[in-house]
Amino acid sequence: MIKAVIYDMDGVLIDSEPFWRQAEVESFKSVGVFITEEMCYQTTGLRIDEVVAFWYQKMPWEGVSQSEVADLILKNVIELVEKKGQAKEGVLESLEFIKKQNVKLALASSSALVLIKTVIAKLGIQNYFEIVHSAEFESYGKPHPDVYLTAAKKLDIEPRFCVAIEDSVNGIISAKAAKMKCVAVPENGQEGDRRLGIADAVISSLNGINDSLWEKLI
Structure with a gap:
């Protein structure tokens, strides 16, 4: 029985993963990390903040705090969403x-609430x-299950x-760790990642959410 569907945001509702990259x-280039x-x-x-900590651990920099770098990245992503953001196919x-x-x-996302609100307003959803x-x-954050457990x-x-x-993959791990079923909609170029197999179903776009898939999930 399905009582709720919880969407991730980045890469699912909006093609924002290129914006993040x-x-x-x-x-990171601005602080000498290439x-x-x-x-x-x-x-x-x-x-x-976990992304910034990940790269700081590998290539530490000086003069600018990790939180300042995180804020800069978020600011840049919000600007890109407002200028170029579009709903993904089938949203x-x-x-x-x-x-x-x-x-x-x-909706349960790793992104900051300010970005979530920006995206869903931009898409009108x-x-x-x-x-x-x-x-x-x-x-x-993900891959820990907390964001999904709190949403539920x-x-x-x-x-x-x-x-x-x-x-x-981090999102799928998060959902499965929360004991939820999970449908994977991998980003272009990532379809061959074998780790997607831990999802209950893999579809090429949100247009794959249909009667056939629904019956499989039930």
Whole structure:
């Protein structure tokens, strides 16, 4: 039985992962840390403070705090979303389909709440979600399950009756650790990652959320 569907945001509702990679490469460069967009895949799905801590541990810098770098990255991503942000294929169709199933809808993201609000306003989908929750309010971000567990608690639904929709391996691990079912919608170029196999289903776009998939999840 499915009582709720909880969407991840970055890479699921909006093609913002390229924005994150661009912002990270440029922001880290400003403190003398040179990473490539390919290297950014190592931290996809993590909370921004954890991304910054990850690279600081590998290539520590001086003069600028980790929180300042995180704030700069977030600022740059918000600007890119406001200028270029677009809904991913099938977003509205999937939201409408799930709405017709008479289950609750929520959003649980590693991104800061200010970015979540920016994205759902940009896409015009804020009215679909009963609750939105950010991992910035948790002790740990994904792949820890906390953000999903709190979202389920806010919905007053047991995690085992929830389905998470994720694009990253860290996100899938988070959802499965919360004892939820998970549908993976991998980013272009990541479809061959064998780790996606821990998801209950893998689809190429949100248009894959249909009667056939729903029956499989039930």
